[in-house]
Amino acid sequence: MRVVIALGGNALVERGEVPLAARQQTHVVAAVAALAPLALDHDLVITHGNGPQVGLLALESARDPDLPLPYPFDALVAETQGMIGYFLLQALENALPGQQVVGLLTQTLVAEDDPAFRVPTKFVGPVYDEREGHRLARRWGWQVSRDGTAWRRVVASPEPLAVVELATIKMLLADGAVVICAGGGGIPVCRGADGTLRGVEAVVDKDLSTSLLARSVDADALLLLTDVPALELDFGTSNARPISSITTRALEQMTFPEGSMGPKVTAACRFVRESDKTAAIGRLEDAVELLAGKKGTTITDDGSQPVKP
Numbered sequence: 001m002r003v004v005i006a007l008g009g010n011a012l013v014e015r016g017e018v019p020l021a022a023r024q025q026t027h028v029v030a031a032v033a034a035l036a037p038l039a040l041d042h043d044l045v046i047t048h049g050n051g052p053q054v055g056l057l058a059l060e061s062a063r064d065p066d067l068p069l070p071y072p073f074d075a076l077v078a079e080t081q082g083m084i085g086y087f088l089l090q091a092l093e094n095a096l097p098g099q100q101v102v103g104l105l106t107q108t109l110v111a112e113d114d115p116a117f118r119v120p121t122k123f124v125g126p127v128y129d130e131r132e133g134h135r136l137a138r139r140w141g142w143q144v145s146r147d148g149t150a151w152r153r154v155v156a157s158p159e160p161l162a163v164v165e166l167a168t169i170k171m172l173l174a175d176g177a178v179v180i181c182a183g184g185g186g187i188p189v190c191r192g193a194d195g196t197l198r199g200v201e202a203v204v205d206k207d208l209s210t211s212l213l214a215r216s217v218d219a220d221a222l223l224l225l226t227d228v229p230a231l232e233l234d235f236g237t238s239n240a241r242p243i244s245s246i247t248t249r250a251l252e253q254m255t256f257p258e259g260s261m262g263p264k265v266t267a268a269c270r271f272v273r274e275s276d277k278t279a280a281i282g283r284l285e286d287a288v289e290l291l292a293g294k295k296g297t298t299i300t301d302d303g304s305q306p307v308k309p
Contacts, residue, residue: 001221002043002173003291004214006207006267007031008226009049011284012084016127019052025087032091034287039096039178042291045169045217046088047210050080050184054203055125055153062140073155074187074199081105081183088180100177107164107197108186108204114158122157122203123147156202160185160209164197166216173217185209211267215274222271222279223290224264229283231261231297245298248272272301 011031013019038044054076061070071079085103092101120143128136133144133151145154163169163182172179185204189197207224214222230242235256248269256262261281268279282296289295 001041002045002217002219003038003221003223004045004210004217004219005035005038005047005223005225005287006210007046007048007284008224009051011048011225012087013052014227019056024053024084025091028084028087028091029094031284032088032095034285036092036095037288038291039092039099043173043176044178045173045213045219046178046180047182047206047213048084048088048180048184049206050077050084051122051124051203052126053080053084054184055123058153059125059140072199073201073203074189077184077187077203078105081187084183085180092178092180096178100172100175101180102172102177103180104165104168104172106169106181106183106186107189108160108182108209109162109164109191109197110158110188110200110202110204111161112190112200114156116158117156117202120154120156121145122155122205123152124155124203125153127152157185157205158188158200158202160204160212163209163213163216164189166213169213170217182206182209182213205263205267207263207267208270211271214271219271219275220277221291222268222277223287224268224279224281225284225287225290226261226264226281227283228261229286229296231256231265231281235261243297245293245300248299248301251299268299272299276301 012024012027057076089103127150130151137144142153144151169179185206186209188200188202188204190200191197232240232242234240256265264281271279279299280290280296282290286295
């Protein structure tokens, strides 16, 4: 099978944790231990989030007294792709001796007139209490929004239209490589009237970009790995209970937080509807069982199947 896997930000930095390099590498080694068994039997494409890392780099860049202007987000996404890709590359090579593993800088095409540029929604960087979040927003010209019980910076998150390096990814897969790509949703770029590419100030949603990539490489399954065991019925209430399987039709009638689970649900439904294959959402450490349908939430497009709590 060809399996596309999206690693959530928790694979590198737990919520509220200081993003030290050594700590992130430790988390990556644990993540790879959960993924390595899949590489023995399947073709793998691995993507990853970068919210904490890109936000940290943006803050450092804004504070640098030697810079008249901070680095743009397309460059910062490229930096995080390189760093996190390196962590994953090394851990996978150590866990899978003899296996080809490639980390590929990847650009994601977006529309210059995407309405998301007017309404930023993508969380980046660390969490703050409300007072500190608004203080930093005033100081640095940010926009901030509530993320659960905390506050975080938000930036534009336009719709992914195409993966620029798709042909290269397909070539690497055909050669048997495990491919790490589209990190942080891909480096956001627009194409001008003359056909040339240029970076834009945004962060593309990792799950939506991964869903597009999975459809583009004809994946047999999409795994969206996070830090929760499964989707839940009556989410956020005392009656919440996990869903083991659900159809896109039923799932699209439910509501999930836009800043966290919402994009994962949208990404999974898009993949299932357009590919007629399955997607699953669940914990990183359950990756093998998730693919087998034994844990997490499996999403299908068979309208005759009910929700199974």
